[in-house]
Amino acid sequence: MSDPGPNRPRxxxxxxxTASGKGTIAQALxxxxxxxxxxxxxxxxxxxWHCRSRGGNPDDPADALAxxxxxxxxxxxxxxxREETGGLASRxxxxxxxxxxxxxxxxxxxxxxxxxxxxxxxxxxxxxxxAPAKLFVTASVAARAxxxxxxxxxxxxxxxLAAIEADLAERDRRDRSRSTAPLVAAPDAVVLxxxxxxxxxAIAAAIALVELKLAG
Numbered sequence: 001m002s003d004p005g006p007n008r009p010r011x012x013x014x015x016x017x018t019a020s021g022k023g024t025i026a027q028a029l030x031x032x033x034x035x036x037x038x039x040x041x042x043x044x045x046x047x048x049w050h051c052r053s054r055g056g057n058p059d060d061p062a063d064a065l066a067x068x069x070x071x072x073x074x075x076x077x078x079x080x081x082r083e084e085t086g087g088l089a090s091r092x093x094x095x096x097x098x099x100x101x102x103x104x105x106x107x108x109x110x111x112x113x114x115x116x117x118x119x120x121x122x123x124x125x126x127x128x129x130x131a132p133a134k135l136f137v138t139a140s141v142a143a144r145a146x147x148x149x150x151x152x153x154x155x156x157x158x159x160x161l162a163a164i165e166a167d168l169a170e171r172d173r174r175d176r177s178r179s180t181a182p183l184v185a186a187p188d189a190v191v192l193x194x195x196x197x198x199x200x201x202a203i204a205a206a207i208a209l210v211e212l213k214l215a216g
Contacts, residue, residue: 010035010115011130012210013123016137017183018086018171019144021194021202025137026119028203029210033117038109040120040127041089043102045080046070048088058091067092068101083152083167090171093121096180103127121175124186133213135192135206136185141168143195 012029016022023039030037048058050070056063079085092098103126110116110128118127124134139147145165152159175183185191190209194202 009111009113010214011110011128011132012115012117013128013131013134013186013189014117014119014137014206015121015123015125015135015183015185015189016119017121017139017144017175018090018168019148020137020139021147021197021199022119022135022137024199025135025192025194025203025206026117029206030117032207033210035115035117036109036112037117037119038106040102040106040118040123041086042075042080043105044089044093044098045085046074046077047098047102048090048092049077049080049085050074051092052088058088059094061095061097064092064095065097065101068098083148083157083164087167087171090174094174094178094180099126099180121183122181124189125184126181129186133210134186134189135209136189137192137194137202137206139193139195141165141172144168 010033012033012035014022014026014029027037047064047067047070051058051063051067054067056067058064106118106127110118120127124131142165145161145168148164149159149161190213192205192209197205
């Protein structure tokens with residue numbers, strides 16, 4: 001791939017399933033390259049949480065669409081990081097109208113002068129298909145469940161490893177089988193499997209891969 005050039009935004013797209021490490025990697029890439037970062041999954045978490053808190057049904061297209069008009073302040077609410085909120089996000093993301101409502105917000109962030117790092121599930125395929133650097137970060141369900149289990153234990157949350165593994169498998173099924181923007185690696189994305197990598201090893205590998213892509 002050719003060099004993005006001085007006037008072309010350096011867009012770095014990081015996609016992958018839940019708990020694959022894509023968020024941590026995206027933050028590290030943003031810091032390394034001096035770019036702003038957007039966790040697009042947080043937008044869907046806000047929609048899911050706002051929908052539920054207003055008494056709506058995340059599985060109902062109309063209720064979910066109405067919740068896309070959430071207040072910006074909600075993005076700073078720690079409740080969005082809860083495990084249950086991730087499930088709500090996966091459910092509202094199935095609705096094409098919700099994805100379209102959030103599309104322009106993500107697209108504008110990606111196209112800001114200088115570029116940006118975005119992580120999610122359809123950045124390289126839908127939001128910024130022209131991104132010069134695309135990563136698809138993945139890991140086995142077992143490895144991802146173990147990571148989430150340890151995170152929740154550290155926060156003192158009641159947790160069951162088996163329940164987490166089942167939930168991740170169900171989220172994968174929903175994300176990969178939805179009709180609009182399913183979770184899939186872009187044809188020109190580099191796949192990074194973090195199953196057997198430590199946090200630092202995964203970050204180092206991601207930085208090296210992106211540097212190669214940006215350099216052409």
